[in-house]
Amino acid sequence: MRTIAEINDKIRTGSAVVWTIQELKARVKDLGITKIYEQVDVICTGTFEPMESSGALINLGHTDPPIKIRQCWLDGIPAYAGFGAVDVYLGASAMADYSPTPDITDGDIRPISTIPERGGGHVIEDLIAGKAVQLRLIGHITDCYPRASFETTITKDTINQFYLYNPRNLYQNFIVGVNGGDRPLYTYLGLLQPRLGNAVYSNTGAISPLFNDPDLKLIGVGTRIFLGGSIGYIAWEGTQHFPLQKRLPNRTPIGPAATLALMGDAKQMNPRWVRGCYFKNYGASMMLGVGVPLPVLNEEVIRYCAIKDEDIVAPVMDFSIPRRVRPTFGLVSYAQLKSGQITIDGKKVRTAPLASLYFSQQVAQELKNWIERGEFTLTEAVAPLNMERSFLPQDRWDSKMAME
Known part of the structure; x- marks a missing residue:
């Protein structure tokens, strides 16, 4: 077992070995889990995707x-x-x-x-x-x-103050949106073409931060992260945090699961990593770059980080049904999604991501550079994130139903 204090000592002396999550996945087959554990101290993950449950606290x-x-x-x-x-x-x-x-x-x-x-x-x-x-x-x-x-x-x-406080970021998995109806739908996933004309997904898959720490053992309240091009912190669990989502044997969830509340000083951020955006006929949002360093404390960390897009899945949901619980066309792997098309009811449907895979990789690389230069050290969490949180819907009851 390593400790975060030991890793920080190596960061300060310039001797820490830091890999991005892409570098690890590319080398794990040839080197093996044990050899990588012996070499690597920190794995850097990152994502750049729409995160509309974000905002800025300002003291004027x-x-x-x-x-x-x-x-x-x-x-x-x-x-x-x-x-x-x-x-x-x-x-x-x-x-x-x-x-x-x-x-x-x-x-x-x-x-x-x-x-x-x-x-x-x-x-x-x-x-x-x-x-x-x-x-x-x-x-x-x-x-x-x-x-x-x-x-x-x-x-x-x-x-005086200008900092981001984001109630819900970094979804641990999400859904794939399709439209089985007869008219175009404008959604938080963008335009969904009628008659299964396209499928849109928003998670970066195997390189997404929380897929590589499925049980949130490496992060918690107080974990230091890359947020918008500056240093930020995990403040709490995010809204709609649902770690009890069903999971595969590799512990990755089959749908929306854990989320994080994040905060950081916006005065120090870079507009390269914080960008306003707009979804036609839906509304405004914000593209945000977030990077999470994963300390390599034991071999289990490498084992979880070795997951591939073939190993994780997301549910395909039909947005033409205007209900909270929508019908699903089953599960598809991120390897299928990233191939550019999936098959639904025998029909080939083209796919596209909302997240930028290129900029997500750049976030991980930038975080790696910070650590290698000794500008970023890791923090011990002051409290774990709740892994027993259930998901409560808001159903409307009228007085007659309440009496019954």
Whole structure:
């Protein structure tokens, strides 16, 4: 057994051996698990994919006279202001919620956003890039906060705190979307063509971080990670965290399972790894680069990291049925998905990923470079992630059903 402290000592002296997950998978067949364990200290995983359950917490700083924010817009995108006086949260999927041509006689509404494809993720990207963003505030007047409104232009250098707090990132597996109906469907997976015209998947498969640590033994609350081109941390389990998902004998889940809540200082991030995006007729989101270092503490780590795309599967779901539980066309392997086509009911269906396999590999490589230069050390988790969390749906009961 190695320890994280021992690995960190080697990182500081420049003697740690660091591989990306791609390098490990390419060499494990020839070298074997034991030999790789003897050589390698850290394995770097990464992904670059849409993560719309993300957002930025911002402390704007106090005005003079002071304002207690009741409503806030950043470049016309609404931010949530139900915190302290000048704290706001800008969701990646937030979009302008009023017409760009309202009644200009209404003092509380004006046409400050005329780009319907622009959302919170785009504003976050611009702030990270150092660009100026228009700020508009409406206040809740009190004795200690007498100001009614405020407008200015901000950058990341003119605000106090600007950090990402993402409630749900890094899904451990996800679904494959298809459309068995007769009309196009615009979804969070993008356009699904009718009559099984295409299939879209969003996970990077065997190189995805959590597939290579299926029982979350190597990470936990406080684990240091690559987040948006800077250092971030695992803050907690993510929303919709469902580690009790059914699993194959290799411990990988057959559908959406574990998730992570992540946080990091957005002022230090790079817009190369944080990009606003938009799905036609669905809404805004954010492409995010996340890298997770896996310490090689024992041979079991190598065994789990040796999984191939042929060894993991995802369910094919029909979005033409507008229900929480949709019919499935069964399971397909990521090797089949990455081949460019799968077969559904005897029909060949072309496939495409939402995640960028190229940029996911680049995230892992960048994290490897940081560790090799001694700029990034590993952290011990301060608490494990809950592996017994069930998944609770929200079903609507009317009064008659409740009485029955």
